[in-house]
Amino acid sequence: MARTSTLPRWAAHHLAAVRVVLALTLLVGLAYPLGMTLLAQAPGLRDASSRDTLIGKAYTDSKGNPLPGYFQSRPSNAGDGYDTAASGAGNQGAESVVDTADKPSLLTQVCSRSKAVGELEHVDGSRPYCTPDGVGAVLGVFRDGGTTGRVTHVVSLNQVCPARPFVSSYERVVVGCAEPGADYSRAVVTPVRGDAPARPEVPADAVTASGSGLDPDITPAYAGLQASRVARERGIGEDTVRALIAQYTTGRALGVLGEPAVNVVELNAALDRTHPSRGA
Amino acid sequence: MYGWIQASLVIAVVVGLHVPLGDYMARALEGGRHLRPERTLYRLCGVDPDKEQNWRHYLGALLAFSAVSIAALFALFTLQDKLPWSLGRDGMPWRLALHTAVSFTTNTSWQNYAGESTTGHLAVMAGLGTQAFASGAVGICVALALVRGLVRRGTDRLGNFWVDLVRSTFRVFLPLAVVSGIVLIALGVPQHLSGSDQLAAPVGSWESVKLMSGDGGGVFNANSAHPLENPSAWSNTLEIVLMLLIPTALIRTYGRLVGSLKQSWTLLAVVGILFGLLLAAANLAQSAHTGTVSAAVGGHTEGTETRFGVPASTLFGVSATASADGAANASYDSFSSLGGGVLLAGMMLGEIAPGGTGSGLYGLLMAVLVAVFVGGLMVGRTPEYLRKRIGAGEMRYVVLYALVAPTAILVCSAIAVALPGGRSSMGNPGPHGLTELVYAYTSSTAGNGSAMAGFNGATDLHNLLMVAAMLIGRYLPMVFVLALAGRLARQRPGVVTVGTLRPHGVNFVVLATGAALVLALLNFLPVLSLGPVAEGLL
Numbered sequence A: 001m002a003r004t005s006t007l008p009r010w011a012a013h014h015l016a017a018v019r020v021v022l023a024l025t026l027l028v029g030l031a032y033p034l035g036m037t038l039l040a041q042a043p044g045l046r047d048a049s050s051r052d053t054l055i056g057k058a059y060t061d062s063k064g065n066p067l068p069g070y071f072q073s074r075p076s077n078a079g080d081g082y083d084t085a086a087s088g089a090g091n092q093g094a095e096s097v098v099d100t101a102d103k104p105s106l107l108t109q110v111c112s113r114s115k116a117v118g119e120l121e122h123v124d125g126s127r128p129y130c131t132p133d134g135v136g137a138v139l140g141v142f143r144d145g146g147t148t149g150r151v152t153h154v155v156s157l158n159q160v161c162p163a164r165p166f167v168s169s170y171e172r173v174v175v176g177c178a179e180p181g182a183d184y185s186r187a188v189v190t191p192v193r194g195d196a197p198a199r200p201e202v203p204a205d206a207v208t209a210s211g212s213g214l215d216p217d218i219t220p221a222y223a224g225l226q227a228s229r230v231a232r233e234r235g236i237g238e239d240t241v242r243a244l245i246a247q248y249t250t251g252r253a254l255g256v257l258g259e260p261a262v263n264v265v266e267l268n269a270a271l272d273r274t275h276p277s278r279g280a
Numbered sequence B: 001m002y003g004w005i006q007a008s009l010v011i012a013v014v015v016g017l018h019v020p021l022g023d024y025m026a027r028a029l030e031g032g033r034h035l036r037p038e039r040t041l042y043r044l045c046g047v048d049p050d051k052e053q054n055w056r057h058y059l060g061a062l063l064a065f066s067a068v069s070i071a072a073l074f075a076l077f078t079l080q081d082k083l084p085w086s087l088g089r090d091g092m093p094w095r096l097a098l099h100t101a102v103s104f105t106t107n108t109s110w111q112n113y114a115g116e117s118t119t120g121h122l123a124v125m126a127g128l129g130t131q132a133f134a135s136g137a138v139g140i141c142v143a144l145a146l147v148r149g150l151v152r153r154g155t156d157r158l159g160n161f162w163v164d165l166v167r168s169t170f171r172v173f174l175p176l177a178v179v180s181g182i183v184l185i186a187l188g189v190p191q192h193l194s195g196s197d198q199l200a201a202p203v204g205s206w207e208s209v210k211l212m213s214g215d216g217g218g219v220f221n222a223n224s225a226h227p228l229e230n231p232s233a234w235s236n237t238l239e240i241v242l243m244l245l246i247p248t249a250l251i252r253t254y255g256r257l258v259g260s261l262k263q264s265w266t267l268l269a270v271v272g273i274l275f276g277l278l279l280a281a282a283n284l285a286q287s288a289h290t291g292t293v294s295a296a297v298g299g300h301t302e303g304t305e306t307r308f309g310v311p312a313s314t315l316f317g318v319s320a321t322a323s324a325d326g327a328a329n330a331s332y333d334s335f336s337s338l339g340g341g342v343l344l345a346g347m348m349l350g351e352i353a354p355g356g357t358g359s360g361l362y363g364l365l366m367a368v369l370v371a372v373f374v375g376g377l378m379v380g381r382t383p384e385y386l387r388k389r390i391g392a393g394e395m396r397y398v399v400l401y402a403l404v405a406p407t408a409i410l411v412c413s414a415i416a417v418a419l420p421g422g423r424s425s426m427g428n429p430g431p432h433g434l435t436e437l438v439y440a441y442t443s444s445t446a447g448n449g450s451a452m453a454g455f456n457g458a459t460d461l462h463n464l465l466m467v468a469a470m471l472i473g474r475y476l477p478m479v480f481v482l483a484l485a486g487r488l489a490r491q492r493p494g495v496v497t498v499g500t501l502r503p504h505g506v507n508f509v510v511l512a513t514g515a516a517l518v519l520a521l522l523n524f525l526p527v528l529s530l531g532p533v534a535e536g537l538l
Helices: A009-039 A106-121 A220-234 A238-247 A264-274 B002-029 B036-044 B055-078 B094-105 B121-151 B161-186 B203-212 B233-258 B261-287 B292-297 B309-322 B337-348 B359-379 B392-418 B431-445 B460-490 B505-537
Strands: A138-145 A148-160 A173-178 A188-191 A261-263
Touching: A009 B036, A009 B055, A009 B121, A009 B161, A009 B203, A106 A220, A106 B292, A220 A238, A220 A261, A220 A264, A238 A264, A261 A264, B002 B161, B002 B233, B002 B261, B002 B309, B036 B161, B055 B094, B055 B121, B055 B161, B055 B460, B094 B121, B094 B460, B121 B161, B121 B203, B121 B233, B121 B359, B121 B460, B161 B203, B161 B233, B203 B233, B233 B261, B233 B309, B233 B359, B261 B309, B261 B337, B261 B359, B261 B505, B309 B337, B337 B392, B337 B431, B337 B505, B359 B392, B359 B460, B359 B505, B392 B431, B392 B460, B392 B505, B431 B460, B431 B505
Parallel strands: A148 A173
Antiparallel strands: A138 A148, A138 A188
């Protein structure tokens, strides 16, 4: 190392570092992915990725209303829904229960989706902690001692006036609707369970968004819920639809890995192939 | 039920594979001949592979390599629009480019940008891809230096950084990346380079290395939740195994190098207990429907993919934070309050169960030295480990090491909360917002890179403060580890005195596990109470 031995040690380190970074960039930064891309052209690997059915889609009209002849995907937070340029989740937490001016709480989103799916599928869309009009059933309770003491004033936080509160009174105090723009930050946030069944008829995946916003799958339960509507819209027997659901259901790998899932994209494509919609 | 079987299966596979891989790494990384291509590489880089370095020069080479890496990435990102294969994307603004360069060089890979819309193929491959290998290899280098410090007697030489770097990269990461990459491609992960469509990206080659090197950054914003990064339950299981594999195998390598497999089984038991505790706590939190939203929904399905379900998302999350990987197959922000708190605790534990590639091993050895010291004092003998005296001089470095993470995490979080604009990045109200912010600085300091993604880190304040947290959290501990290694290597062999605490067996496992828990988590009890615990119990 005649050339570097005359340099101070720190400079020699940096000179070597520049060369090593360059070499690594060429070898593992470029040659490795390019080589893997060539390998991926091998028969058997080339067509392994079925991108068209891996990425979920929304089956809605231009106004965002569900197309009734199609199985509906899960709610999505990727852009305006299933936007492949903006994958991602909603990232709202487990105690996101109070709506703000610019964003509904996760609870209200769950409640409104449950109500909408219930109406679409003609089943009971009620859920615990949800109001009949499909928002989070959350009271803001003012007490004379702050967080303790006598109740002085109660507001249904997610029901903006002139909505009718989901309960008329709380601890013998009349419940009011929420005035837009009012400051309720001093109220004790009190979610109200209500009397909805603990196992609602609308399945969990129908009311919650996925991590990617591009989830192509729904649970067999949600697919089963939609079967009679799709059969009716397409004028075919429900048995036929249920057979197709079974055909596009993937069980747990090895019997234990992951969860059973129905690929909505494949299922809808199969329906269009075999039983085109009457209207279409 | 399925969740437990699934987890047991993954753990069995990792433990099974760690034996042959750990043995192979011991042979590949220490001693032996240089291969012909390696000799050529050393010659081209002007490095003498047979000249070993003392701890200062080892550290100097490491820091020089990291500084040049950061500069190279910074240039690639800011000049992206002038380089080929950019897919027409603009150059990054300098704060974002600096954050991203530091993030990937420090093996953190926190992403303040969305892959789909910000990075072209060249930036992903030559920039992020290079560091996915190199940053993981740097961790292994430091671990090797510490092991040599424990093994060697009366010398100041700790090995050659460049040789350790090249061997870790080309003998360990590259072959494993090729094999697991092909498997992932066969399982449906795409590998393309054509067209201007970001979805037609080289995902397969990236995915394998991002998981096994502790990198964890995603080609896409949704990371391993994206159907193209993780198309099925099969790929999901493989990805979890990859995250845990090399850090676990390094424990075996350690046993081989110190010539005592008893040591590696002892450390593996400590890691197994810690991982088991984290997984059990997270599974309990994620299966109990205590939160308001989960009671309304009937489960923690928000932010999870149907094909994985909640149990596999929980296992993935615990694996990503107990290792240093930080990949995500679900929204950690939408985990149950206490479940998210467990992920945070996994990182606060110092990422030692099994931790990052190399960083997990040296972090674990630091906890072991604390146990040795405390145990030695309890039995009233001079603390010894592998016939090295663990005295006040050695413990000084261990304590300094242990103080870095809590100090950086708590001080940076406090600054971020106190400065104007810091709190507006929170994506959720109340205690959950604090959890998000503390999660961001814990992830940065610990080099994890996972996020509670409702938190917007892409502001000037957070970009720069996180850069500081990542640099301090990565390199300052390395300084103390290498200084300790240098000090240990200089020691002359001691004699095992009668009555010295034996560093293996059930007693020692309990002692070391306790030391790890107390050393790390006690510091964070107050902030955990204000964040996830408050949210979960209120």
